[in-house]
Amino acid sequence: MRNILVVLLVLISFTGISQELNCKVIVNAQQTGNENFPIFKTLEKQLTEFVNKTTWTNQKFATQERIDCSMFINVVEYSGESFKATLQVQSSRPVYGSSYSSPIYNFNDKDFNFRYLEFQNLIYNPSQYESNLVSVLAFHVYMVLGLDADSFAEKGGDPHFKQAQIITNYSQQSNSIGWKLEDGLQSRFVLIDNILSPTFKEFRSVIYSYHRNGMDIMSENAKQGKEEIVSALSTFKEMNSRRPNSFLLRTFFDAKADELEQIFSDGPNVNIASLKETLQRIAPMHSTKWNNIKF
Known part of the structure; x- marks a missing residue:
C-alpha cells in the first residue's frame, strides 16, 4: 500500500x-x-x-x-x-x-x-x-x-x-x-x-543581456545593472542603422518603455545622456517617456 x-x-x-x-x-x-x-x-x-x-x-x-x-x-x-x-x-x-x-x-x-x-x-x-x-x-x-x-x-x-x-x-x-x-x-x-532573421540578430542578444546581465543583478548592484542595460540597448543602434524603425524594435519598446522610464528615474546615478540619445534615435515613438528621464 x-x-x-x-x-x-x-x-x-x-x-x-x-x-x-x-x-x-x-x-x-x-x-x-x-x-x-x-x-x-x-x-x-x-x-x-x-x-x-x-x-x-x-x-x-x-x-x-x-x-x-x-x-x-x-x-x-x-x-x-x-x-x-x-x-x-x-x-x-x-x-x-x-x-x-x-x-x-x-x-x-x-x-x-x-x-x-x-x-x-x-x-x-x-x-x-x-x-x-x-x-x-x-x-x-x-x-x-x-x-x-x-x-x-x-x-x-x-x-x-x-x-x-x-x-x-x-x-x-x-x-x-x-x-x-x-x-x-x-x-x-x-x-x-x-x-x-540574421538581419535582426541583435534583438535576441539584447533580450538576454538586458535581463540576465542587467535586471537580474540589480538587487545586488543596482548601478552595475543599469550600466549593463545601457550597454545592451546601445547594440540596437547597429540594427536600427541597418533597418530603421523596425517592427521588432517597436515590439521591444512597447513592452519596455514604462520600465525603462522607471529604472532610469530612480536609484544610483549613471550616465544617461548617451542612453537618452540612443532611445530618441531608435524608439522616437516613446519620446515623451525618454524626456521624463531626468534623474
Whole structure:
C-alpha cells in the first residue's frame, strides 16, 4: 500500500510541473452588444483551459516557474460561428532577488478572426492545421515561451521560435489574415520571420543581456545593472542603422518603455545622456517617456 502511495505522489508531482504557463485569458464582447451571451463565458473558460493545460514543450516547469502571461480577446463582431476580434498578449519574467516581474512581450494582434462552436474540442497539433483559433493562440504561446527562454540563455528560445514558424507555415492554408508576407508589416508572419532573421540578430542578444546581465543583478548592484542595460540597448543602434524603425524594435519598446522610464528615474546615478540619445534615435515613438528621464 505504501509503495502505491509513493507512486501516486510521484505521478501527481510530475503532473503538477508539466504545465508551462500561468495565463489569464479574458474574452470581452462588450462591442457586440451581446456580452452576456453564455457562449462568451464558455469560450473564455475553454481557452483558459486550453492555454494552461496543453503541454507545449517537453520541459518540466515547477509551479513557481510557470510563465505569467495574459491574453485579452476583444470580440468586435459575432455572427453564428464567426468571430472578429483583436488579441492583446502580454508576458513577464521574474527578476532575480526581487518580487518584481519584468514585462517581456506585449503584442496587439489586430487580425484575429476565427470560427468557434460552443463546447467544441480545442486540440493543438504541432504539425497540422486545426483552426485559426488554435493556431493564433499556439503561435503566441510559443512567442511567450521563446522570449522567456531567450531572457535566461542566449538563443534559448530557438525550439519555441522554430515551432512558431512551423505554425505560421501550415496556417497559411487557412487564408486567414496574419500568416503571410502580404498581410502587412506588423503581422505574425513578419514577427517570427524577423525574430529568426540574421538581419535582426541583435534583438535576441539584447533580450538576454538586458535581463540576465542587467535586471537580474540589480538587487545586488543596482548601478552595475543599469550600466549593463545601457550597454545592451546601445547594440540596437547597429540594427536600427541597418533597418530603421523596425517592427521588432517597436515590439521591444512597447513592452519596455514604462520600465525603462522607471529604472532610469530612480536609484544610483549613471550616465544617461548617451542612453537618452540612443532611445530618441531608435524608439522616437516613446519620446515623451525618454524626456521624463531626468534623474
